[in-house]
Amino acid sequence: MQKFLYELNRSPQLQSDYAADRHAVLQPYTLTDEEVAALTEPDVGKLYVLGVNGQILMHFAALHQIEWQDYLQQMRDGVESYGPVREGVYAMTGYEGTRAHSESLGQEGGI
Amino acid sequence: MPLVYAGVCSHAPGITGRKHLADPEVSDAFYAAFDDMRSDLETSGAEAVIVIAAEHFANFFMNNMPSFAIGMADFYDGPIEDSGWLGIDKFKAPGNRDLSQRLIAEVMQTVDVAYAEEWLFDHGIxxxxxxxxxxxxxxxxxxxxxxxxxxxxxxxxxxxxGEALGRAADAVPEKIAIIGTGGISHWPATPDSGRINYEWDLDFMDRWCRNDRDALLDYDDLNVYADAGQGGFEIRTFMAVSAAAGGAQGTVHFCEPIPIFAVSCTVASYDLSPQEA
Incomplete structure (x- = not known):
């Protein structure tokens, strides 16, 4: 899943192919039905929960013209809807969400 | 010859891509600090600049991830990001393949490093x-x-x-500048983007300015993750500059949180003038 997004971010040709047929470009990759659905809808919140690194995911969001604040909100909604991040660096020590981070740091607000 | 400039700065994509959303009173001061850094770099007479970045999956991926890599090309294209999104037009930055080869050969005397003849610059550079x-x-x-x-x-x-890079710069006749780029505490591109642990940042930069090796190495990834987010892992780039600067003392020229840029925006440098014995 991340391999596809990594290659998508690097390749204007793959971006064109993805725009033309989102399912066809995923054929070479070994993906679950859930991953295919998240990549084709697209469901940024689900992709985040599935473990896509934000440094990769933010470019995918930009490709879909998703504004920055909307991108952040879609990830928050994903955690709310689908539960904690399942894999990757955000799950490494247990991603506990924005509220817990706020409390642990003793800070208010945030973007 | 010895390094002619050593400094660090932030590289968050919002700095150029979301500048219109920041409080101009703070962001303008930050941009002014960047201008001063450019002036200092030019005054140094540097003939090449080593930029130590924390690359973000633009070139290196988990199928073949080097711990350390150095570019070895005459030109580098960038940015890999959409120009409108990043606020930076497409460019071709000059490299120096011959100089890279000599630096890499010297670094390899003590540290195994990957080299790359192709490198698409992302926002980190x-x-x-x-x-x-x-x-x-x-x-x-x-x-x-x-x-x-x-x-x-x-x-x-x-x-x-970082020490190896410093030795490599010493070994070539060119005047070399070295700049580390990264965030201090930050949770970039995640739901927590915009959260900044400013107290942690100031403490880190204090250690950085003192060039206190023991204090800088007194972190581990678990407590960095807890206190400074996954973006805090990028302190490695700042620390490599400390090591390259060989004990020089530093000054923070600017360090203020700008949440829409997702980081404490920072510009700092080391005093490389010869110290009295």
């Missing part, structure tokens, strides 16, 4: 260059420390790599 060499008239030697995909190189190895 593009944002600093946008401010520091806006005409793209200074050869760039791109350097990457994997700060994104664990397992990450231990901090003491990042330090050893």
């Amino acid at each position: 593009a944002v600093p260059l946008h401010f520091l060499t806006p005409q793209f008239d200074l050869p760039v030697i791109p350097v990457n420390i994997n700060c994104q995909g664990p397992p990450l190189t231990p901090l003491h190895r990042a330090w050893a790599f």
